Amino acid sequence: MSRPGCVALALAMSLGGCTRGDLVATVDTPDGGGVGSSVDAGTSDGGEPPDDWEAYCAGRGPAIFVGEHVCSGRLAEQTFRHALCTCEGLALGASFDTDAFRGSVGTYQPGGPGGDVGVNGALSANDAVSVGGSLSVGGSGGVQLGRSFQVGASLHSSGPLTGNPSSAFVAGDARVRGDVAWPSLQVGGVLTVPEGFSLGPAQAAEVRREPVDAVTPCACDEASQVDVSGIIARHARDNDNAAIGLDAAALEGIEGARELVLPCGRFHLTRITGTGRARISIRARTALFIEDIVDLGEGLTVDVQEPGELDLFLGGAVAVAGPLTIGSTATPSRVRVYVAGSSVLAFSAGSTFAGNLYAPRGVLSLSGEAEVFGSLFVRHVEASGPLRLHYDADIREAGASCTDG
Incomplete structure (x- = not known):
């Protein structure tokens, strides 16, 4: 030089x-x-x-x-346990997606499983949301969506599921501390909602009625x-x-x-x-x-x-x-x-x-x-x-x- x-x-x-x-x-x-x-x-x-x-x-x-x-x-x-961790809520005006790879194995290829997301506040999104791993939402406002929603592993929400997503799919278990107020929700595993809250038209491999604790995913x-x-x-x-x-x-x-x-x-x-x-x-x-x-x-x-x-x-x-x-x-x-x-x-x-x-x-x-x-x-x-x-x-x-x- x-x-x-x-x-x-x-x-x-x-x-x-x-x-x-x-x-x-x-x-x-x-x-x-x-x-x-x-x-x-x-x-x-x-x-x-x-x-x-x-x-x-x-x-x-x-x-x-x-x-x-x-x-x-x-x-x-x-x-660094998550692809994204926020100490406050997360408000998204455009599409959002996460996936995962291993740099030691090879170059990045789209759509790899993983890429967890933690939000200590509420989550709101006007566009499509796709999380390749688990999603944990700590705010009592829960998850409010306007478009499609997909989670590749588990979902844990400390509040209700609201909004009008065109489709919603959780591959693993889903724990919701509030109403499930979406037009549709498919859960591949167990859907847990406390007594007294609405399940809406949700479909799951199993439904349980038991308490769901609030979560704080990010330290x-x-x-x-x-x-x-x-x-x-x-x-x-x-x-x-x-x-x-x-x-x-x-x-x-x-x-x-x-x-x-x-x-x-x-x-x-x-x-x-x-x-x-x-x-x-x-x-x-x-x-x-x-x-x-x-x-x-x-x-x-x-x-x-x-x-x-x-x-x-x-x-x-x-x-x-x-x-x-x-x-x-x-x-x-x-x-x-x-x-x-x-x-x-x-x-x-x-x-x-x-x-x-x-x-x-x-x-x-x-x-x-x-x-x-x-x-x-x-x-x-x-x-x-x-x-x-x-x-x-x-x-x-x-x-x-x-x-x-």
Whole structure:
């Protein structure tokens, strides 16, 4: 790379893994020159490297610290259990569908079973809804529909089923805490409705009259939330920046283009700002902690390719005027993004999100027809057009290599 204003920190490593001696920092200067040096992996203060650095880079050890060690894979598999989880209600003006695949097995194929959805509030939709997995709705308003409805596994609604869907089908069991007031409903398993509520014309393999408890599918209460701010604060002090000569301000004040290529390790940046565009490339096991805002004028690309994986923690608001591209649609389970705060995250037309997003206090705004590979855990979703979610079920086994945490 020799573009003006381009900064690169690269790793010389074989596909067999990285060792402390493999770390190399390279900076391209505006005149095209470059300086490279090999440095031993160390701590942020230039001392000896953390005892778990080699275990972390081999995929075994913990990636993040909050008091005790926490393995990033285990955190991910516990957090991203649904294709979509919303801490509030979900109101859809256009079609919505989910399915699932496994990036480790092959490329995405439409219609794969899975892709659970959890909504802590009520669900309302004016267009077709198709959930490839289970649907759990926590709001007392239940489910209100205007078009066709299909659930590939089970349905649990804490309120009535209202509206006028043209057709409604649940492949598994359905538990409804209220009236079934749809013109038709077919349930492949057991339909459970409490005494005193209407069954309407619903048909099921079996009907039971017994109490149905309210459900809260998404762990949004303060005590259950991931302490993203605390994790970032810890790693502002405890990181591997010194090992590669990474300046925490490396992506501030960007004009034109700037690229950051990160090796295996845990790194801290103050913020990402400027009028230009930035690219972050990941080819190893990496955790990145951004303390403050992401505010760019032309776009941001976070490119993660096998065998790379990224845990990205964002401490401030995110505002990217141009296209925002994160992850690979082939393996979205390898990207996990955790956001602190309650800002609006906007994905404009031309953006691509292929990863797992955790922002339980944030609003996700999607423009036009939106297609997401991975999963979303947010407070609220605003979608101006159709929304399609393709869940990479590999995320449910992300902690398989963890030995602690």
